[in-house]
Amino acid sequence: MNYYNLFKNIAFRLDPELAHNQSLSLLSKFPKQSSKLFKSMRRISDFDLEKYDLSLTLNDGNFWTFPVGLAAGLDKNAEAIDFFTRIPFGAVEVGTVTPKAQIGNPKPRMFRLIEEESLLNRMGFNNQGMNEIYENVVKAKRNGKVVGVNLGKNKITPADKACEDYQILFKKFKETANYIVINVSSPNTPGLRDLQNIEALREIFSALSPLRNEEAPPLYLKIAPDLSFEDIPGIVQLAHDFNLAGILATNTTIMPEKGQGGISGKLLKERATKMRKHVLEVIGSGSSLEMIGIGGISNSEDLFSFWKMGGKVAQIYTSFIYQGPQILFDMEAEIVDLLKRNDMTRLMDLFENREKVRF
Numbered sequence: 514m515n516y517y518n519l520f521k522n523i524a525f526r527l528d529p530e531l532a533h534n535q536s537l538s539l540l541s542k543f544p545k546q547s548s549k550l551f552k553s554m555r556r557i558s559d560f561d562l563e564k565y566d567l568s569l570t571l572n573d574g575n576f577w578t579f580p581v582g583l584a585a586g587l588d589k590n591a592e593a594i595d596f597f598t599r600i601p602f603g604a605v606e607v608g609t610v611t612p613k614a615q616i617g618n619p620k621p622r623m624f625r626l627i628e629e630e631s632l633l634n635r636m637g638f639n640n641q642g643m644n645e646i647y648e649n650v651v652k653a654k655r656n657g658k659v660v661g662v663n664l665g666k667n668k669i670t671p672a673d674k675a676c677e678d679y680q681i682l683f684k685k686f687k688e689t690a691n692y693i694v695i696n697v698s699s700p701n702t703p704g705l706r707d708l709q710n711i712e713a714l715r716e717i718f719s720a721l722s723p724l725r726n727e728e729a730p731p732l733y734l735k736i737a738p739d740l741s742f743e744d745i746p747g748i749v750q751l752a753h754d755f756n757l758a759g760i761l762a763t764n765t766t767i768m769p770e771k772g773q774g775g776i777s778g779k780l781l782k783e784r785a786t787k788m789r790k791h792v793l794e795v796i797g798s799g800s801s802l803e804m805i806g807i808g809g810i811s812n813s814e815d816l817f818s819f820w821k822m823g824g825k826v827a828q829i830y831t832s833f834i835y836q837g838p839q840i841l842f843d844m845e846a847e848i849v850d851l852l853k854r855n856d857m858t859r860l861m862d863l864f865e866n867r868e869k870v871r872f
C-alpha cells in the first residue's frame with residue numbers, strides 16, 4: 514500500500530506552499546511507531562537487508578547509512594529531522610538558515626509543474642532564523658544519521674558584509690552540524706549568485722578559516738548549474754586551497770520562460786548532469802574532494818549514471834515531493850539488485866571497483 518499516493522491526492526489539491534507547511538507540521542509530530550507504515554513500501558526482504566551494506570563513509574569522515582540524502586530547502590527550519598532520519602535517507606540537510614529570521618518573497622512563490630515533474634520556486638530564504646533552527650537541530654534525535662546545515666546570508670545584508678553573516682552562522686552551527694554548506698547559489702536572493710565569483714568566495718572562506726579548528730565540521734560549497742564551465746577550475750582550486758570537503762552540484766536553475774525563480778526536478782536534470790560531469794572531470798581522480806550530486810535525480814537510473822561518472826552520494830528534493838518515501842525504497846531495492854549483479858555485498862566495494870561494475 515503506497516500511503517503517499519493517498520496523501521498526495523489531497524496535498525496536490527492544495528496550494529503548494531500550504532501543502533508543504535501543513536505536511537511539515539504533520540511530520541514534525543509524526544510518532545515514532547508510525548514509521549512502521551512505511552515498512553510495506555520496502556521491496557526487499559529483511560534477510561536481504563541484513564546481507565547487503567548500503568552505507569558509505571565519505572572522505573569527510575561522515576558515515577551515510579544510504580547513498581541518498583534530503584536536499585536543503587525542504588526542511589528549512591529543521592522541524593522534522595526525526596521523521597526524515599527514520600525513513601531511509603542517509604543524510605538530511607536543513608536550511609537554508611540565515612542569521613536573522615526572514616519572511617522571504619511575496620506569495621505565491623512555489624509552483625508545481627506537474628507534467629514536467631518539476632517545481633518553480635522563488636521562496637527567498639524564508640526561515641525562522643539561526644537561533645530557533647539551532648534549538649531544533651540540537652534537540653533532534655537524528656537516528657544515527659548525518660545532519661548537514663546549509664547557510665545563507667540575510668537579504669538585508671549588503672554583499673560586502675556577506676562574510677560576516679557566514680561567520681556568525683558558522684560559529685553557531687559548528688558544534689552541532691555534521692557538515693556545513695555555504696550556499697551562494699540560490700537565484701532568489703538578489704545579488705547572492707554574484708558571490709560565486711572567485712574573489713567573493715575567497716573572501717568568504719578566508720573569513721571562515723580562523724573558525725575552522727580540528728573539531729569543526731567539514732565544509733562544502735553549493736553551486737548553481739548556470740555557472741560557466743570556465744569558472745569551474747577556479748572553484749575547484751579554491752576548494753583545494755581552503756581544504757573544503759567538497760562541492761554540492763547543483764542548486765536550481767533559471768528558465769525565464771517558466772517564470773521567475775528556480776527550477777528543480779526533471780527540467781533541471783540535463784543542466785545539472787552536465788555541470789556535475791564537468792566538475793567531476795575537473796576534480797579528476799585521486800582528489801579527496803567529494804561531490805554531493807543534486808538536481809533532477811528521480812530514480813536509480815539517474816543515481817547510477819551519476820555513479821558512472823564518478824559520483825558517490827546524492828540528494829533529492831523534487832522527486833521526493835512527486836514520489837514520496839517510495840523513491841527511497843525503490844532505490845534501495847535497485848541498488849541491492851546492482852550489488853547482486855556484481856557479486857558484491859557492500860556498496861563501498863562498488864566504488865572501489867568502479868571500472869569493472871556492470872551497471
Ligand SMILES: Cc1cc2nc3c(=O)[nH]c(=O)nc-3n(C[C@H](O)[C@H](O)[C@H](O)COP(=O)(O)O)c2cc1C
Binds near residue numbers: 696808
Ligand atoms: C521549494 C524549494 C526550496 C528550496 N530551498 C533551498 C534552500 O533554501 N537552500 C538550498 O541550498 N537549496 C534549496 N533548494 C534547492 C534544492 O536543495 C536542490 O538543490 C534543487 O531543488 C535541485 O534538486 P531536485 O531537482 O532534486 O529538486 C530548494 C528547492 C526547492 C524546490
